[in-house]
Amino acid sequence: MWEWNDYTKNDLLIESERIMHAGSFRLRPTKIVSRVRLTGRTRGAVNAQPLAYGHGMGMVETRMYDTEAGHIMGLRLGGLNISENVVPMFAHVNRDLFRTLERDLENHYRTGADMGVEYSLAYADLAEPRVPSSITVRLLRNMAFPVGTAYTYAIPALHSATVVQVPPVINRIAIDPQIALLFAQARAAVAGGWTLESYSTDFADWVGRGGLPPVDQRPYAFLDYLYFVVDSPLLPLEGVGTIGKGRVFSTAQRGYIAMANRYAQTGPKVGECWSDVPDDPIKTALVQLGAESGIEIDHISPKSRGGSNAFSNGQVTSRKYNGAKNNTVG
Numbered sequence: 375m376w377e378w379n380d381y382t383k384n385d386l387l388i389e390s391e392r393i394m395h396a397g398s399f400r401l402r403p404t405k406i407v408s409r410v411r412l413t414g415r416t417r418g419a420v421n422a423q424p425l426a427y428g429h430g431m432g433m434v435e436t437r438m439y440d441t442e443a444g445h446i447m448g449l450r451l452g453g454l455n456i457s458e459n460v461v462p463m464f465a466h467v468n469r470d471l472f473r474t475l476e477r478d479l480e481n482h483y484r485t486g487a488d489m490g491v492e493y494s495l496a497y498a499d500l501a502e503p504r505v506p507s508s509i510t511v512r513l514l515r516n517m518a519f520p521v522g523t524a525y526t527y528a529i530p531a532l533h534s535a536t537v538v539q540v541p542p543v544i545n546r547i548a549i550d551p552q553i554a555l556l557f558a559q560a561r562a563a564v565a566g567g568w569t570l571e572s573y574s575t576d577f578a579d580w581v582g583r584g585g586l587p588p589v590d591q592r593p594y595a596f597l598d599y600l601y602f603v604v605d606s607p608l609l610p611l612e613g614v615g616t617i618g619k620g621r622v623f624s625t626a627q628r629g630y631i632a633m634a635n636r637y638a639q640t641g642p643k644v645g646e647c648w649s650d651v652p653d654d655p656i657k658t659a660l661v662q663l664g665a666e667s668g669i670e671i672d673h674i675s676p677k678s679r680g681g682s683n684a685f686s687n688g689q690v691t692s693r694k695y696n697g698a699k700n701n702t703v704g
Contacts, residue, residue, distance in 0.1 A: 388458045390425065393503050398429040402504060403446060403458055403495055410489045410513070411452030412480065421445075425457040426504035437462075438505070440542055440665040444468040446493050446509065448476045461495065462505045464539055465693075466663030471537045475511060482513050482533040490514040492531075510536040542661035542668065546645040547636050556608055557637050560596035563603075570598050570686055577684070584680035585619045586687055591674060593638075593650050594631050597685035621683040628671040635690045649691050656692035670696040 389405035403425055421443040427435040437443070444463030447453030463472060483489065491513050498507035512531035569589055571578035580586045589595075601611045613626030623631070635647050646659040647669050660669045672691045675681035691699070 386454065390458065393426070395426070395503055396429075396435075400426050400429040400504075402426040402497065402506075403461060404497075405495065406446050406459060406493045408447055408452065408491060410479075410483060410491050412483065413450055413452055415449040422455050422457045422460050424460045424462050424504065426461070428457065438502075440464060440667060441505070442468045444472060446495070447491060451476065451479060451491065461509075464505075464542060465665045465668065466542055466661070467537060467539050469664040472509070475535055475537055478535060479511065479513055479533065506539055508536055508538045510534065542663070542665040544646060544659045545662050546659075547633070549637060549645055552608055554637055556600070556604075556606055557596065557634060560599045560604065563599050564592075564596045568599055568603075569595065570602075570684060573598075573602055580619060580680075580682060583619075584675050585682045586684065587674040592686040594634055594688050595686040597630055597634055601685065615683075617682065617684050619680045619682045620677055622677065623671050623673075623683045623688060627683065627685065627688070631671050631685065631688045631690060632669050647690060649695065650689040651691050651695055654692050654695040656694055660690070660692055664693060666692065666694040668693040672696045672699065 387405075387407040388403060390401045390403050392399055392401055423434050423437075423443055427437075429435070441462040442465050443460050444467070445453050445455070446459050446461060449455060453459050479491065491511060494510045494512075495506040496508045496510075497503055497505070499505060511534065513533040514531055569577075570586065571581050577586070586592070597611070600606060600609065601614060605611075611626075611630060613624060614630075615624040615626070632647050635650070636645050639646055639648060643659065648659055649656060656667045658667060661667050662669060670691050670693045672689050672695075673681040673683070674687050674689050677683075681687050
């Protein structure tokens, strides 16, 4: 069914359908058509909850695990922060694939009152009908909104693309025996007493000043040993960048730490990435990108308190744990 909604004169058309889920009827959006107005806004003060979460007597369900309240028509394109414009999106889709799609729309945008955009949503998972399986977007021109419940556009789309939603996937890597041996030798050197501060007085100054955690709390100190001492052509550790206090981990460092974590697993976990923190609420293998169970590389000694980006100060956590962790955590 179509609904004509003149939200703040936004020329917005919404198509929704009624579904049955968990014993109650609710609505889910299937199409949104609107004019484009670049606003630069990225989010509201509080995101509206997905339309399909609402059911009976104004009740709203809690957020689905590993999803976010994703705006179908982005706020920066003129979309509104209303439930009709929100669906559950897996975090890695919302923060990466869909964000890229929105940037593409902006790049193709041509200023003019006749510019419009059409979003079509498909739902394929019968067990979970609230989550769209794909979202197709078309950027339109010469778009006309007549008074009523229909819309027209005379010229084919300037740009079109489809984002497919799939749940986060565990990324398991194959173990190279030579790299496994290299890691084992480096760990043995660290177990034998090698530390950053024993390597150089420059690092010794960081101890006690928040730059490095205690020696027994450095799961990836052996990567520092490989970087500063061994410099193996088998794993050259390129792209590390500047090591210093109060610095973020480079993209390369994050990749090496996640790789080393996968090599450290045993049994059926081998090749998977798992949190290093016993108190982490995520008790499963971690996934890539922005899901709650996504891989985060965290400073053990907080960066805001001078914690360094040396490998010795890194640990793997879930995004959920790292997002809740404050700077008082060691």
